[in-house]
Amino acid sequence: MxxxxxxxxxxxxxxxxxxxxxxxxxxxxxxxxxxxxxxxxxxxxxxxxxxxxxxxxxxxxxxxxxxxxxxxxxxxxxxxxxxxxHSFNCFYQSFRGCMPTFLSELPEEADDDDGVRFYEVQAKDIDNNDWLRLYTEFALFQVCEAGSHSFLPQQMKIKKILVETREPHTDPSLKLDSMNAIFHISFRANSCDYTSVVRRSTDGISGHMFLEVENFSRQVPS
The missing domain is CATH 3.10.450 (Nuclear Transport Factor 2; Chain: A,)
Structure with missing residues (x-):
């Protein structure tokens, strides 16, 4: 809780x-x-x-x-x-349906629109926005629920976050301020590497938010 x-x-x-x-x-x-x-x-x-x-x-x-x-x-x-x-209205149209596939980089055939849609989070962004770590902790929470083990969030290290949004911003870093966004997160915990997608969407009513978390892979060191 x-x-x-x-x-x-x-x-x-x-x-x-x-x-x-x-x-x-x-x-x-x-x-x-x-x-x-x-x-x-x-x-x-x-x-x-x-x-x-x-x-x-x-x-x-x-x-x-x-x-x-x-x-x-x-x-x-x-x-x-x-x-x-207010009960939740329909979610932001662009984010309906299945969760997107995890992306570690921009699409190989990225066009100008892709360049505008994505932003790679910098270390200073994580320092200034502790909710990025919170979203990663939710991904870790799902890992713990799916397995028979648990470990403290302090053992978690964010490796990379790629933000995806269709909301226009002149400064790429302002994509973090988008009400509707997708976060492609890679992190390390308990000596394993994980990839996760977190999707945040809203319906325009204050206090409403929908957060979806899906983990895609776990890599155990050899």
Whole structure:
């Protein structure tokens, strides 16, 4: 649940241009009889605020199917802000359907459009956007669910991230700010190399986000 709570903090920060820091989860409720809906209360600290008091963030994350890792966020707010309940509308048209195949490089026959669509994340981008590591931790989480072992995220190392989006940006690095984007991630954990695709899509309603994670390969050193 910590990952789900951190996802709520990330998306609130992303949409509202805030710098809230995750502290802990003091309360968690599930929707019975089905436990794929998680109402999470997160204690956060505002790095931009002079006050030492913490804030309360509330988020609703659904995972409607297993073992697929598809997360539907339908609520993300600072208490006691009022929100309107909206069910998720159709997702961004371009990202419907099956997950794309993992890409380690630009397509071999890349044209000008491909050059505009892709951006290779730099080390400074990862330092400045800790949610890139969070997305990679979700990929690692799926690895742990699929296997009989587990290992701490601290043992994870991001090797490369390629961002793909159709949203226009004059500065390639601003593709990280796209509301709808695909992240081709390669990382190393527990002496193995993994490749994963993370797709983020929205429906235009504040607090809504759909995150899909799919791992494609695992390479064990010889």
């Amino acid at each position: 910590v990952l789900y709570g951190r996802l709520g903090v990330h998306w609130f920060n992303f949409e509202q241009k805030r710098k809230l820091k995750f502290i802990r989860i003091p309360k968690l409720n599930t929707e019975h009889p089905f436990s794929f809906s998680y109402f999470i209360t997160v204690e956060v600290k505002d790095d931009d605020a002079a006050a030492a008091d913490s804030l309360t963030l509330q988020t609703l994350v659904r995972r409607p199917s297993f073992p697929e890792l598809k997360l539907l966020m339908e609520r993300c707010r600072i208490k006691p802000a009022e929100i309107s309940d």
